[in-house]
Amino acid sequence: MQVTETQNEGLKRAYTMLLTAQELDAKVMEKLKEAQPDVEMKGFRKGKVPLALMKKNFGQRVMGEAMQEAVDEAMKAHFAENGLRPAAEPAMKMTNEDWKEGDDVEVEMSYEALPEIPELDLSKITLERLKVVPGDAEVDEALTNLASNAQDFEDRDEGAAAEDGDQITMDFVGKVDGEAFEGGSAEDYPLVLGSSSFIPGFEEQLVGVKSGEEKDVTVNFPEDYQATHLAGKEAVFSCTIKAVKAPKDAEIDDELAKKFGAEDLDALKGQIRERLEAEYAGAARAVMKRAMLDELDKMVSFDLPPSMVEQEAGQIAHQLWHDENPEVQGHDHPEIETTEEHTKLAERRVRLGLLLAELGQRAEVQVTDQEMTQAIMEQARQYPGQERQFFEFIQKNQQMQQQMRAPIFEDKVIDYVAEQAQVTEKEVSKADLEAEIEKLDEEV
Numbered sequence: 001m002q003v004t005e006t007q008n009e010g011l012k013r014a015y016t017m018l019l020t021a022q023e024l025d026a027k028v029m030e031k032l033k034e035a036q037p038d039v040e041m042k043g044f045r046k047g048k049v050p051l052a053l054m055k056k057n058f059g060q061r062v063m064g065e066a067m068q069e070a071v072d073e074a075m076k077a078h079f080a081e082n083g084l085r086p087a088a089e090p091a092m093k094m095t096n097e098d099w100k101e102g103d104d105v106e107v108e109m110s111y112e113a114l115p116e117i118p119e120l121d122l123s124k125i126t127l128e129r130l131k132v133v134p135g136d137a138e139v140d141e142a143l144t145n146l147a148s149n150a151q152d153f154e155d156r157d158e159g160a161a162a163e164d165g166d167q168i169t170m171d172f173v174g175k176v177d178g179e180a181f182e183g184g185s186a187e188d189y190p191l192v193l194g195s196s197s198f199i200p201g202f203e204e205q206l207v208g209v210k211s212g213e214e215k216d217v218t219v220n221f222p223e224d225y226q227a228t229h230l231a232g233k234e235a236v237f238s239c240t241i242k243a244v245k246a247p248k249d250a251e252i253d254d255e256l257a258k259k260f261g262a263e264d265l266d267a268l269k270g271q272i273r274e275r276l277e278a279e280y281a282g283a284a285r286a287v288m289k290r291a292m293l294d295e296l297d298k299m300v301s302f303d304l305p306p307s308m309v310e311q312e313a314g315q316i317a318h319q320l321w322h323d324e325n326p327e328v329q330g331h332d333h334p335e336i337e338t339t340e341e342h343t344k345l346a347e348r349r350v351r352l353g354l355l356l357a358e359l360g361q362r363a364e365v366q367v368t369d370q371e372m373t374q375a376i377m378e379q380a381r382q383y384p385g386q387e388r389q390f391f392e393f394i395q396k397n398q399q400m401q402q403q404m405r406a407p408i409f410e411d412k413v414i415d416y417v418a419e420q421a422q423v424t425e426k427e428v429s430k431a432d433l434e435a436e437i438e439k440l441d442e443e444v
Contacts, residue, residue, distance in 0.1 A: 001070060001073075002020075004016045004018075011113045011305050012110070013112070013113055016107070017075075018105070018107075019067065019107070020104050024105060027066040027070050030066075031062045031065065032059070035054075035062075036054065067105060086114070087111070087307070088112065090109050091109070091110045092108070095107065114354065117354060123421065125292065125421035126421065126422045126424075127424075128288065128291070128426050129424070130287055130425075130426055131281075131284060132427070132430050134276040142272045143272060146272075147249050150259055151248060154245055154248050155243065160210065161209065161244075166193055166245060168190075168193065169188055169241075169242045170241050170242055171187045171188065171189070172186060174237045175237075175238075176235050191203065191206075199219045199222070199235075201220070202217055206239065209244070211242065213240075214240050214241070216239070218237075219235055220232065280433060287436045288423075292414065292417060296356075297352060304347060304350050304354075305350070309346050310338075314342075316342045317336050318336055321333070357413075360413040363416050367408045372405060372408070376394050379394075
């Protein structure tokens with residue numbers, strides 16, 4: 001196939017590709033020959049149908065496939081010969097739209113090439129890894145928070161009124177139009193007032209009740225209630241209060257530790273210390289990663305594919321707009337224009353993305369099947385009871401797999417760069433680390 005360059009400006013490339021009628025016919029015959037052993041026709045044994053007859057009967061059917069294969073092969077040969085890599089799937093267009101069998105095929109191909117990325121001496125990068133050693137005060141603070149989350153309840157004095165945050169135990173029967181409905185009744189039901197676990201307006205009406213009291217609570221089911229036969233209807237719940245209990249923080253002792261799966265209090269403190277160390281290490285890694293990316297950004301300069309920058313700038317503008325307008329869901333909003341600031345940030349992201357991809361390729365960084373499986377399993381836990389369906393969905397969806405593989409790959413490249421760089425460790429306080437994290441949030 002004849003390939004002629006028509007554009008070579010920066011990273012933009014365009015070519016015309018000419019597939020002669022003879023080349024196309026040869027490709028069609030090649031495909032027919034491949035299929036010949038499996039073809040059966042009346043009057044011929046299987047595999048013995050003449051090619052000329054096959055072409056008459058099936059030529060038109062394989063023409064498009066043959067044409068596509070020929071173009072794909074020419075495109076791959078072009079990239080291999082020139083050592084170029086497209087930034088995205090090349091745009092292909094057949095230019096002789098009035099084509100008929102027997103004519104040459106003219107195709108226009110255009111794309112943006114990935115830039116040449118220079119070699120870097122990563123050993124020149126100097127980085128600081130912050131380290132925070134959890135103190136007893138931080139462990140005790142986390143322990144106190146655990147105790148607060150594992151709060152118990154104790155009976156209030158006889159005749160005491162229930163307050164917001166108290167737990168009441170009750171029997172109740174709900175009725176709509178005087179008739180009890182399925183799922184609207186319970187006995188010895190524990191309810192924490194203010195937990196918003198019941199229909200809006202229900203819990204507020206029980207503030208002030210006392211043990212032994214009977215009270216009717218009238219509420220309206222929401223219009224979008226999941227049980228459509230109840231949606232928007234008024235219901236009356238006849239409640240009998242059997243106990244009123246006040247919240248009480250759990251005692252910080254061995255019993256608390258056992259609630260969280262530890263043998264005793266000392267073991268729980270050890271687990272908390274390990275968790276804090278992991279949290280601090282993760283935050284310190286984020287700080288070092290930003291510093292590393294800043295250093296890498298200073299070290300390189302190369303042309304960027306315009307379409308990649310434009311697409312990234314649009315995504316940044318879109319995300320920032322939604323951050324400022326959280327009440328707007330979906331894409332039903334005015335057109336969002338990109339600014340110079342969006343484009344500048346997009347250029348940095350595209351440049352660093354291409355650089356990290358190249359560094360990873362040169363270092364032969366790979367994401368293993370085990371790492372992918374672990375990542376999928378972690379995300380599957382967000383869908384209790386549907387883990388298997390989620391896993392199967394990911395296995396069948398190449399795009400989702402790529403989205404999950406990308407951050408794993410990037411993390412491994414970051415680790416690789418850190419191994420090559422000069423990294424010193426600096427012990428700091430928790431407050432110092434938090435201040436550095438806040439800086440990351442402030443910067444774009």
